[in-house]
Amino acid sequence: MYYDLHMHSCLSPCAEDEMTPNNICQMAILKGLEVIAVTDHNSTKQLASISEVAKSLGLYFIYGCELETIEEVHILGLFDSIEKTNNLQNWIDEHMPNIPNQVDYFGKQEIRNTKDEVIGIEDRLLIVSLDVSVEECVKAIHHFGGKAILAHVLDRKNSITHQLGFIPNDLPYDGLEIKTLEQKQTVLEKHPWIQEDSTVWFIDSDAHRLIDISEKENQLENQLFKDWWGIGV
Amino acid sequence: MKLHELFNELNWDNLTPDVSLDKDVEGVYCGDLLSWVMGNGLPNQVWITVQGHMNIIAVAGLREFSCIVIADNASIEDTVLQKATEEGIPVFASHLPVFESAKLLIEKGV
Numbered sequence: 623m624y625y626d627l628h629m630h631s632c633l634s635p636c637a638e639d640e641m642t643p644n645n646i647c648q649m650a651i652l653k654g655l656e657v658i659a660v661t662d663h664n665s666t667k668q669l670a671s672i673s674e675v676a677k678s679l680g681l682y683f684i685y686g687c688e689l690e691t692i693e694e695v696h697i698l699g700l701f702d703s704i705e706k707t708n709n710l711q712n713w714i715d716e717h718m719p720n721i722p723n724q725v726d727y728f729g730k731q732e733i734r735n736t737k738d739e740v741i742g743i744e745d746r747l748l749i750v751s752l753d754v755s756v757e758e759c760v761k762a763i764h765h766f767g768g769k770a771i772l773a774h775v776l777d778r779k780n781s782i783t784h785q786l787g788f789i790p791n792d793l794p795y796d797g798l799e800i801k802t803l804e805q806k807q808t809v810l811e812k813h814p815w816i817q818e819d820s821t822v823w824f825i826d827s828d829a830h831r832l833i834d835i836s837e838k839e840n841q842l843e844n845q846l847f848k849d850w851w852g853i854g855v
Numbered sequence: 856m857k858l859h860e861l862f863n864e865l866n867w868d869n870l871t872p873d874v875s876l877d878k879d880v881e882g883v884y885c886g887d888l889l890s891w892v893m894g895n896g897l898p899n900q901v902w903i904t905v906q907g908h909m910n911i912i913a914v915a916g917l918r919e920f921s922c923i924v925i926a927d928n929a930s931i932e933d934t935v936l937q938k939a940t941e942e943g944i945p946v947f948a949s950h951l952p953v954f955e956s957a958k959l960l961i962e963k964g965v
Contacts (some may be wrong), residue, residue: 693908755908755932784908787889 626836628826635729656837661686
């Protein structure tokens with residue numbers, strides 16, 4: 623099962639305008655992906671229209687969000703329904719500082735409908751830290767019925783190892799995201815308490831442009847995905 | 856300089872009163888990015904940070920810091936302080952920002 627579980631729509635200020643619901647889903651299908659998640663920064667407001675487009679095209683869609691903790695660590699929350707992400711959104715609204723977006727500096731934060739038309743603008747800057755710790759964030763994702771993946775764990779920016787030195791041994795995450803298979807060895811060498819086989823590893827694109835969405839190259843065995851996600855694709 | 860001599864002169868809250876302050880102090884390190892602190896801190900330094908995550912205890916132990924100073928009224932959870940007490944790492948709270956906290960330590964002869 624070919625996947626890409628980390629990409630940004632045009633709602634994220636740092637993503638290109640071309641990352642519209644239809645463009646994302648069409649490109650994912652063109653590339654041969656079977657399941658995608660869209661994970662905008664600290665917002666779930668683009669998920670309703672993208673999920674509708676994905677469904678109409680027969681693409682399995684996971685409702686995602688890339689949350690930023692007070693330590694500036696990025697964590698993906700993945701959910702199987704819009705209701706769950708609506709609850710998550712209420713929680714985000716409680717914990718996100720109200721800083722106005724400066725479009726010239728950060729970029730546009732547009733919400734688009736199933737026809738890719740702009741139907742809303744998020745005025746609050748999304749690339750900020752919520753006032754919650756890594757532990758509280760993982761707990762909240764679980765509370766709302768989602769899976770928590772530590773994003774790009776070896777990145778030099780906004781990764782758990784960069785911000786916090788290492789991955790805590792008692793953090794109950796559900797998966798680790800790496801950029802390459804070689805990175806898995808680095809993670810294992812640095813963290814003797816992480817078991818290769820009992821950890822679910824993901825290689826995602828973190829695409830901000832259409833061209834960067836993953837090719838048909840990263841896959842999870844169907845049964846492994848079903849065991850992990852709880853639903854088969 | 857000994858840690859207890861230094862902190863007797865400062866009006867900073869001792870958040871781990873059960874931990875011994877019989878430690879040497881040789882300089883100060885300021886930083887919040889733990890991967891950076893892990894790579895650059897030196898033994899017996901006073902470490903000033905606003906980072907309150909549990910991992911600061913492991914980093915302080917690894918670098919053999921003399922103590923941790925949480926600056927700028929940053930928050931720290933009780934579980935972190937319990938761990939610090941278990942590990943014998945003193946934690947203080949300075950209500951000043953990082954720069955002013957460091958200046959005060961310089962004034963006291965660190």
